[in-house]
Amino acid sequence: MDKIASHTSLHQLLCFNIYTLNRSFGRYYQAAFSETGLTYPKFVILMALEMAGPMSVSDLSNRAGVEANTLSPLLKKMAEFGAITRARAETDERRVDVAITPMGQEILNRARTIIAKGFEALQIDPKRLSDTLEFLNEARDKVEKADPPKVGLDGLTEQS
Amino acid sequence: MDKIASHTSLHQLLCFNIYTLNRSFGRYYQAAFSETGLTYPKFVILMALEMAGPMSVSDLSNRAGVEANTLSPLLKKMAEFGAITRARAETDERRVDVAITPMGQEILNRARTIIAKGFEALQIDPKRLSDTLEFLNEARDKVEKADPPKVGLDGLTEQS
DNA sequence: TCGATTTAATTCGTGTACGAAGTAATCGAG
């Protein structure tokens, strides 16, 4: 990792940092949640449902920043587990409304409290954190607006 | 996403930001690389191999920050594609040495150049970027050292 | 009103990711 750090452009380093940190968080949450049937993506879903109330799959997709086709199987499992309910909307039979259950609420409460304590132990400076968050938000907006340049393979052979 | 942003602790927001930005980068790279058989993880592998030369799977695992069992199938596909070679080490038959091929090198050159240009168009401030990178590195170190608090389900029922 | 379009969700195929278990080669203590 040090070698990568010392030979790479800042832009590429940003991607790399985000990439590795994301998986660090993932492992952290996975360990913390191992007994609960929860994962980080499911945690995000419960948070969104608690904050904004019952909503359709596509609303949830927008709020959680996850595609609807990723959500579908995940929601099915969460409903089987009992953390959420799923029901066709009467007004529009295309929509599926998702809501958190009391059990899901209770899991979320426990998870949030314990996770918050765990992260406080990390002693992260609030000012630097909020600066970072601002920067990351701007970066994401820019990346999502940008249309990616295409890398081609014209004239590439096994030899060159 | 705004609702999540305005109702959540900074710690949780950091995870969420990293989580969403990582996928934004992933989609950006996927679009850029669509013609090349490359993905972001494979790009990282090629970078590591170029910078540090041929190495074993476990060395690569450390440098790229990916578990060896994730690497294994990935390397197999990259070798079939022709971007790398894989060979048992003569000195130690347990080890598999991986090296970038000229073709892999050429793909990497093209990808790196074009990606760098694409990111320059994003107009990211270098100072803020390097501050952010420093912060993210510290955060990752802390998260990886921390032992995650366990969230339990004691006494949880369908009702509560 | 009724077919064409649009929208909402799901299914499908592919590609990471990781812990755990398995296999084979090497090492190390007795």
Add this chain to the structure above:
DNA sequence: CTCGATTACTTCGTACACGAATTAAATCGA
């Protein structure tokens, strides 16, 4: 030397994640 660790890699099972294709419901327009 030799047999029980240890190490290196792979396989397996599970869980996201996304684009593309699909299905079904609602809506729009002639």
